[in-house]
Amino acid sequence: MISTDRVAAVELLRKSDLVALPTETVYGLAAKALNPIAVAKIFEAKERPRFDPLIIHLPNCEWLRRIAELAAGDRQLILKLAEKFWPGPFTMVLPKCELVPDIVTAGLETVAVRLSAHPVFAEIVSELDEPLAAPSANRFGRVSPTTAQHVLDELDGRIPLIVDAGPTEHGIESTIVAIRDSKIAVLRRGPITDEQLSEFADIVSVTGTQISAPGQLPSHYAPTTPLRLIDNAEAFPPQKGQGVGLLAWHPIPRKGDLQIAQRRTGDRRSLKFAAVRSLSERQDLREAAANLFRCLRELDALGLDLIVAERVPSRGLGTAIMDRLERASHR
Secondary structure, three states: OOOHHHHHHHHHHHHOOOOEEEEEEEEEEEOOOOOOHHHHHHHHEEEOOOOOOOOOEOOOOOHHHEEEEOOOOOHHHHHHHHHHHHHOOOEEEEEEEEOOOHHHHOOOOEEEEEOOHHHHHHHHHHOOOOOOEEOOOOOOEEOOOOHHHHHHHOOOOOOOOOEEEOOOOOOOOOEEEEEEOEEEEEOOOOOOOOHHHOOOOOOOOOOOOOOOOOOOOOOOOOOOEEEEEEEEHHHOOOOOOOOOOEEEEOOOHHHHHHHHHHHHOOOOOOHOOEHHHHHHHHOOHHOOOOOHHHHOOOOOOOOOEEEEEEOOOOOOOOHHHHHHHHHHHOO
């Protein structure tokens, strides 16, 4: 059921049930993080493998020391990052306290924590006055939801309540970092960019294949329709009889200008693709990130044979968009 009833959401959460809540990134599937039975319901509803850890959303910064251990050598950096980026789309992976159930961390000795900036989520978690686990409110590996309707499409009949607060702001999941020896290791790129983080400490590369945070699997965020990355749609030739949708980064001519554009540039995208969705007509990376999952869902719903997505520039927020597209296209 979709509703705006925040009181009902708090009551369901208190009873260790599930509620889909808006965050500033995507809609999350929330349950009490310190209750293993409630957390198990998240894995069941999402069909999520138990080896994939969850993020704990804190009611306030005072909870940080109750959930995570702040190593003496890293404490100053952790607190500086929290002061700068919390509340907001920023997650830190830190050594966990005994209070945190193993099911939340997938048995790891670390826990991912953040503080949401969304006013509805913040109100509900504050009223509950205990942390919430809240991965994206979709079936595992699928395109993340940025509206309440997206959640309903994914989880109808699996959860009792979806709290609707309109489309999410950022449209992609939070940046995840680990703090190691006073350095910042970026585990998942998101709205907080490497450039912003580099003002606080050195950024180090992550090596190895061990899953230590959400969103690290090679295949993730995927539509049911096969997805392929391309540099430019003008040079892509669909096969005869193949229904292909385009997720466009480069500008698309308006219908009235189509014949002129074709004569000048040879651009026939509006003719050779069954459907076209533009990430941002202004080529604005923040707008593109906010539109990414919605556009993928719209193309995926059309029963096409293939979706092709134009690569975006790998700078700033573009690196986070490309991370999602590369994982969505991994087969």
